[in-house]
Amino acid sequence: MLLRSRLVRPLLKANVRYAAGTEGPNNAILEMLKINKEEEAQSPDKNPYKIRAFTSAIKVISELDHPIQSAIEAKALKGVGPGILRRIQDFFDTSGHTPDVLDPAAADQLKRNRVARAELEQVTGIGPVKARQLVAAGCMTIEQLKTPPYLEMLTTTQQRIGVTYFHHLGERVSRAEAETVAQFIRDAIPSKYEVIIGGSYRRGAATSSDIDLIILHPDHVHVPVPLGTPSKVSTVSATKRNGALPASLLQSEVVPALQTRGILAAAMSSGDLKWQGIVLVPEPTDDQWGERQRRLAAIESGQGVYRRMDLNLVAQKSRGAALIALTGDTEFNRDVRIRASKVGMHLNEYGLWRWNENSEENSEEEGKDDSAGFWELVRAHTEEEVLRELGMEYVEPVKRNFSLVLGKGPARMKAKGKKR
DNA sequence: GTGACATCGCATAATT
DNA sequence: AATTATGCGA
DNA sequence: GTCAC
Numbered sequence: 001m002l003l004r005s006r007l008v009r010p011l012l013k014a015n016v017r018y019a020a021g022t023e024g025p026n027n028a029i030l031e032m033l034k035i036n037k038e039e040e041a042q043s044p045d046k047n048p049y050k051i052r053a054f055t056s057a058i059k060v061i062s063e064l065d066h067p068i069q070s071a072i073e074a075k076a077l078k079g080v081g082p083g084i085l086r087r088i089q090d091f092f093d094t095s096g097h098t099p100d101v102l103d104p105a106a107a108d109q110l111k112r113n114r115v116a117r118a119e120l121e122q123v124t125g126i127g128p129v130k131a132r133q134l135v136a137a138g139c140m141t142i143e144q145l146k147t148p149p150y151l152e153m154l155t156t157t158q159q160r161i162g163v164t165y166f167h168h169l170g171e172r173v174s175r176a177e178a179e180t181v182a183q184f185i186r187d188a189i190p191s192k193y194e195v196i197i198g199g200s201y202r203r204g205a206a207t208s209s210d211i212d213l214i215i216l217h218p219d220h221v222h223v224p225v226p227l228g229t230p231s232k233v234s235t236v237s238a239t240k241r242n243g244a245l246p247a248s249l250l251q252s253e254v255v256p257a258l259q260t261r262g263i264l265a266a267a268m269s270s271g272d273l274k275w276q277g278i279v280l281v282p283e284p285t286d287d288q289w290g291e292r293q294r295r296l297a298a299i300e301s302g303q304g305v306y307r308r309m310d311l312n313l314v315a316q317k318s319r320g321a322a323l324i325a326l327t328g329d330t331e332f333n334r335d336v337r338i339r340a341s342k343v344g345m346h347l348n349e350y351g352l353w354r355w356n357e358n359s360e361e362n363s364e365e366e367g368k369d370d371s372a373g374f375w376e377l378v379r380a381h382t383e384e385e386v387l388r389e390l391g392m393e394y395v396e397p398v399k400r401n402f403s404l405v406l407g408k409g410p411a412r413m414k415a416k417g418k419k420r
Numbered sequence: 421g422t423g424a425c426a427t428c429g430c431a432t433a434a435t436t
Numbered sequence: 437a438a439t440t441a442t443g444c445g446a
Numbered sequence: 447g448t449c450a451c
Contacts, residue, residue, distance in 0.1 A: 049425055053447035081448045127444055156431065158444075212446085269430045276430080276445080310446080325427085330446075337426045348427060
């Protein structure tokens with residue numbers, strides 16, 4: 001009897017007693033901040049950076065695993081400054097909200113939950129939100145993730161694949177593996193395609209977390225123009241703004257060819273410009289690639305070496321900008337893009353853009369059209385062009401490993417990227 | 421105190 | 437059904 | 447609104 005009840009209700013109920021229908025220990029505060037954020041978002045003269053600041057504070061507080069005891073405690077978090085402090089202070093004062101006090105046992109449980117969340121977040125597709133849900137439901141290890149009822153909580157294909165291939169994805173990708181895959185793909189698709197290995201491989205790393213491929217074809221010429229204005233470039237994705245275009249070469253030719261050849265093990269996402277998923281690293285046999293049937297059978301049974309791979313279809317015109325964006329590293333990209341915005345331009349993976357104001361007359365003639373100008377592509381074809389336009393000397397890919405340099409130096413601890 | 425704040429693709433959930 | 441927001445990754 | 451300077 002006692003044994004049975006323990007099996008059915010494992011020890012965790014005590015720590016998931018946050019108010020029903022909520023998911024975190026600071027839900028009341030978060031709701032309050034979300035209202036503040038929404039007010040700013042609705043304001044006619046809204047400050048996008050202020051909205052972002054609210055978002056950032058909400059995020060960092062939502063990741064806390066315990067109730068905030070005092071406004072001062074929150075102030076210590078990165079992203080919480082005087083403004084949020086004041087709001088939390090007011091909230092405590094006016095709402096009569098009294099934070100729960102933790103006893104040692106509860107504190108211990110919270111610590112275990114924190115460890116569990118960190119473990120679950122190692123699975124690609126599981127971030128802070130999903131990890132919290134899982135731990136709240138009682139899932140404490142990746143092993144448990146593979147069993148009901150937790151497996152059913154993994155709703156996205158990305159999460160399912162992340163669990164299935166977790167062991168493989170923990171392995172680093174060697175340069176040889178990246179080269180093998182890239183060469184196989186070159187052999188599998190028409191010779192008009194050009195395949196470049198980007199990412200940390202191109203920066204000279206001995207091993208990488210994934211295989212990042214840049215694919216060019218003379219017939220793929222689509223270069224989307226940024227939406228919005230310099231002060232607020234829209235984040236609407238290209239798929240939205242493009243509406244219905246003919247299926248891209250990636251979807252009509254590249255992906256099908258690779259499927260046929262039996263190296264695509266699973267697709268996490270697959271669009272007109274980008275494919276993300278798992279590749280089976282093919283084994284060269286003598287001077288030829290092994291049997292396609294053998295690979296398909298291997299994928300079926302989970303045998304072989306699997307790695308994360310990204311395919312990016314890029315227009316020739318965007319080659320330079322795309323190489324910069326897809327080579328990284330993150331800190332280098334941030335630095336270059338900041339330089340662009342400092343001189344009133346916009347850099348994305350499609351190119352370096354300049355904003356042209358419409359003249360008064362133009363605006364008048366357009367009638368009620370309040371669009372104040374248009375984006376003009378300045379440079380994009382080569383990395384050197386783009387960097388030169390920004391007043392920079394060319395930087396060898398191998399010298400773009402800013403994260404390492406800045407990581408151990410003073411200041412500049414801004415990186416909010418993930419460990420993976 | 422003041423100037424600067426990365427950008428985007430895709431999948432899914434939520435909302436209208 | 438269509439649009440918008442969120443989550444996540446890079 | 448927050449942070450680095």
